[in-house]
Amino acid sequence: MIRDFVREGVEGGWDVRDLSRIDRDAHVAADVAIVGTGAGGGTAAEILAKSGLRVVLIEEGPLRTSTDFRMREREAYPQLYQESAARKTADKGITILQGRSVGGSTTVNWTSSFRTPSDTLAFWRERYGLRTFDEAQLAPWFAMMERRLQIHPWQEAPNANNSALRDGAAKLGIPSKVIPRNVDGCRNLGYCGMGCPTNAKQSMLVTTIPAALRHGAVLLTRARAERFSFDGTRIGELTVRALQSDGIAPSTHTVTIRARHYVLAAGAIGSPAVLLRSGLPDPYRLVGKRTFLHPVVLSLAVMPQPVNGFSGAPQSIYSDHFMQTQPIDAAIGYKLEVPPVHPVLAATTLVGFGDTHARIMNDLAYGQVIIALLRDGFHAESAGGSVALNGDGTPVLDYPMTPYVWEGARRALLTMAEIQFAAGAKAVLPMHEDAQPYESFPAAREAIARFPMEILRTRVVSAHVMGGCAMGNDVRESVVDEYGAHHHAENLTVFDGSVFPTSVGANPQLSIYGISARNASHLAQRLTGKTAAPIA
Amino acid sequence: MMTRRQWIGGSIAAAALVAGGAAYEFSAAGVDERAIVAAIAPVLLDGALPRDPAARAGAVEDVVRGMEVAVAGLPLELRAQLNQLFGILRFPLTRRFVAGVRDAWPDAKPDEITRFLTSWRYSGVARLRGAYDALHQLMMAAWYGNERAWTAIGYAGPPHVA
Ligand SMILES: Cc1cc2nc3c(=O)[nH]c(=O)nc-3n(C[C@H](O)[C@H](O)[C@H](O)COP(=O)(O)OP(=O)(O)OC[C@H]3O[C@@H](n4cnc5c(N)ncnc54)[C@H](O)[C@@H]3O)c2cc1C
Ligand code: SF4
Numbered sequence: 001m002i003r004d005f006v007r008e009g010v011e012g013g014w015d016v017r018d019l020s021r022i023d024r025d026a027h028v029a030a031d032v033a034i035v036g037t038g039a040g041g042g043t044a045a046e047i048l049a050k051s052g053l054r055v056v057l058i059e060e061g062p063l064r065t066s067t068d069f070r071m072r073e074r075e076a077y078p079q080l081y082q083e084s085a086a087r088k089t090a091d092k093g094i095t096i097l098q099g100r101s102v103g104g105s106t107t108v109n110w111t112s113s114f115r116t117p118s119d120t121l122a123f124w125r126e127r128y129g130l131r132t133f134d135e136a137q138l139a140p141w142f143a144m145m146e147r148r149l150q151i152h153p154w155q156e157a158p159n160a161n162n163s164a165l166r167d168g169a170a171k172l173g174i175p176s177k178v179i180p181r182n183v184d185g186c187r188n189l190g191y192c193g194m195g196c197p198t199n200a201k202q203s204m205l206v207t208t209i210p211a212a213l214r215h216g217a218v219l220l221t222r223a224r225a226e227r228f229s230f231d232g233t234r235i236g237e238l239t240v241r242a243l244q245s246d247g248i249a250p251s252t253h254t255v256t257i258r259a260r261h262y263v264l265a266a267g268a269i270g271s272p273a274v275l276l277r278s279g280l281p282d283p284y285r286l287v288g289k290r291t292f293l294h295p296v297v298l299s300l301a302v303m304p305q306p307v308n309g310f311s312g313a314p315q316s317i318y319s320d321h322f323m324q325t326q327p328i329d330a331a332i333g334y335k336l337e338v339p340p341v342h343p344v345l346a347a348t349t350l351v352g353f354g355d356t357h358a359r360i361m362n363d364l365a366y367g368q369v370i371i372a373l374l375r376d377g378f379h380a381e382s383a384g385g386s387v388a389l390n391g392d393g394t395p396v397l398d399y400p401m402t403p404y405v406w407e408g409a410r411r412a413l414l415t416m417a418e419i420q421f422a423a424g425a426k427a428v429l430p431m432h433e434d435a436q437p438y439e440s441f442p443a444a445r446e447a448i449a450r451f452p453m454e455i456l457r458t459r460v461v462s463a464h465v466m467g468g469c470a471m472g473n474d475v476r477e478s479v480v481d482e483y484g485a486h487h488h489a490e491n492l493t494v495f496d497g498s499v500f501p502t503s504v505g506a507n508p509q510l511s512i513y514g515i516s517a518r519n520a521s522h523l524a525q526r527l528t529g530k531t532a533a534p535i536a
Numbered sequence: 537m538m539t540r541r542q543w544i545g546g547s548i549a550a551a552a553l554v555a556g557g558a559a560y561e562f563s564a565a566g567v568d569e570r571a572i573v574a575a576i577a578p579v580l581l582d583g584a585l586p587r588d589p590a591a592r593a594g595a596v597e598d599v600v601r602g603m604e605v606a607v608a609g610l611p612l613e614l615r616a617q618l619n620q621l622f623g624i625l626r627f628p629l630t631r632r633f634v635a636g637v638r639d640a641w642p643d644a645k646p647d648e649i650t651r652f653l654t655s656w657r658y659s660g661v662a663r664l665r666g667a668y669d670a671l672h673q674l675m676m677a678a679w680y681g682n683e684r685a686w687t688a689i690g691y692a693g694p695p696h697v698a
Contacts, residue, residue: 002697071694074602074681078609086610086673092666095673189695197697248611310691343691347680348673353653358583361680365690390613433657456665457658 038104042204093455159312309341
């Protein structure tokens with residue numbers, strides 16, 4: 001039996017309150033209120049709680065723990081993802097995966113852990129004046145979070161889906177590397193995206209949040225932060241809406257939070273939405289703007305031998321080669337990885353219908369998939385998307401794909417097909433509605449060159465939402481300063497993926513952990529007058 | 537800000553409204569929606585659903601139910617958009633002129649439904665491509681999320697964790 005120590009902790013008296021069960025309005029007082037329990041909120045919670053501050057965490061989603069993680073897509077997506085994993089951009093062109101339970105996206109992510117690339121940091125220093133963002137100054141924070149979350153390069157053999165990327169790339173002289181993962185005792189099952197059933201994945205759900213709860217933090221679940229009240233300099237209170245037991249519809253009850261300080265960590269899209277609903281000062285209309293996605297295009301290969309891409313650590317090999325073939329602000333670069341290949345994810349992503357679709361699904365076990373993550377935000381023609389509110393106050397992201405980004409998408413489709421043929425693919429199907437399975441690279445190349453690159457024709461997905469509350473030292477182009485402090489509300493800081501001024505250019509979780517750890521420690525010192533204790 | 541009515545595109549939405557497309561829920565009570573899904577699913581999932589007529593009917597029923605459960609779990613805004621899409625498919629006028637399906641759904645021939653899906657899939661109007669994609673995503677998820685679909689695709693299901 002796997003021990004579900006989070007559930008045990010709750011049964012043993014951690015203060016966790018499911019707001020779908022309340023029958024009247026309520027008030028909660030705290031030193032610090034943290035909205036969101038993902039990478040940023042979880043990290044901040046442990047640091048602030050261990051610094052002796054009374055912390056209340058506010059999470060829109062439910063608390064789900066290892067006992068609930070039954071490795072079934074049908075159950076996992078509605079319970080653990082924003083909009084049942086069907087969140088899309090306003091024009092429906094891009095599917096966005098984001099988490100929505102305690103632990104946020106870290107509960108469902110694929111465990112790849114990279115420090116912020118040095119060329120990204122250099123760009124932030126030079127272009128956005130983020131002076132403290134150099135590798136040497138950030139290194140201790142990344143190192144601390146790597147210790148805290150057991151981040152090490154994956155030691156076991158990559159599964160066949162990953163090794164095909166490595167082998168195909170090697171045949172073409174393209175270097176690849178092993179991915180560091182945040183796991184402890186991983187059984188190599190491959191179900192990270194549905195919640196780790198063994199508690200091996202060191203997500204916020206099993207690390208920082210339990211630590212904060214042990215230090216007296218309060219966790220409110222099914223609790224949607226609606227808006228802050230603002231008196232011109234400070235936030236007065238936060239109104240939290242209780243959700244009904246379906247976790248979707250708002251109930252009639254609210255909880256009012258009064259705290260000395262407020263931390264916004266609702267993730268990109270989520271954090272700008274709270275600011276927009278609150279109507280906080282935004283004189284340059286920057287909130288929600290420059291939201292980035294690392295837009296992903298995909299290529300499927302049918303291999304001669306079984307790949308079983310549903311089994312084994314989902315991501316263990318990557319290549320940054322095409323990030324480095326040109327300067328960061330020239331033609332768009334892309335990182336190569338592979339995704340887990342489970343039935344629903346595969347069937348919904350696979351283009352076409354009827355017999356052609358079914359035939360490829362029948363070969364699912366032989367399917368090898370490569371993804372290319374496009375590094376958006378470093379060029380004038382890649383200004384990202386912008387978050388707006390629907391009539392009911394829920395957010396929606398408008399993300400126009402520009403010709404600049406499409407050009408990279410086409411190059412990436414070519415690269416992936418070439419690697420897959422080099423790895424021995426019998427056929428390659430780029431994820432594009434006009435594509436067919438091609439049996440040679442020249443055939444694929446000729447077809448890809450002619451694909452109309454437009455939304456809902458080229459399959460585009462994203463699991464990395466970033467930006468929308470950009471850091472910077474110029475109030476005319478940023479929402480928060482480099483420590484996350486809001487430029488206009490003195491008792492508000494933002495710690496999550498929304499603070500990046502461009503995309504990260506690597507899977508973002510460790511960037512969020514490290515930078516949030518530094519900034520939360522800075523905040524703890526501000527609030528307590530004492531140096532924050534390291535958490536590892 | 538995008539409203540429901542803008543989603544499918546001005547003129548088409550107007551047609552749906554003329555046809556009486558007020559809000560109604562896609563749910564067990566939505567008999568017409570069930571008939572629409574039951575008509576489209578065997579075409580969209582042709583080659584995936586079992587061939588034996590009784591098994592096929594059961595599988596279609598599974599897809600319909602799976603979709604109902606999935607839709608009930610979506611945020612209200614998305615549900616409203618889907619209601620609008622099903623409104624277009626449901627009202628004879630828009631079914632005929634927007635989807636190009638002449639016969640009522642239970643009588644529509646597979647060829648006709650294939651033509652409809654293909655025309656939306658490659659439509660010059662991005663919103664119709666989006667509508668096709670919504671049907672594709674919901675029905676694919678409803679079928680392949682079901683254990684009954686797994687043997688055929690060589691997926692043994694989740695491992696046993698002790
Ligand atoms: C399927 C998947 C795979 C991924 N794989 C990787 C990977 O391998 N490596 C990697 O580095 N990154 C990966 N990521 C991305 C990474 O997990 C995220 O970038 C990171 O977790 C973002 O942290 P965050 O704090 O910004 O937001 P999140 O972790 O998304 O947390 C935000 C939380 O805020 C809550 N929230 C939102 N609005 C409100 C509100 N109004 N009130 C209360 N709560 C609210 C949400 O429910 C959520 O729980 C993956 C993401 C997904 C979805
Ligand atoms: S691969 Fe490892 S970390 Fe991922 S779900 Fe399985 S045991 Fe957990």
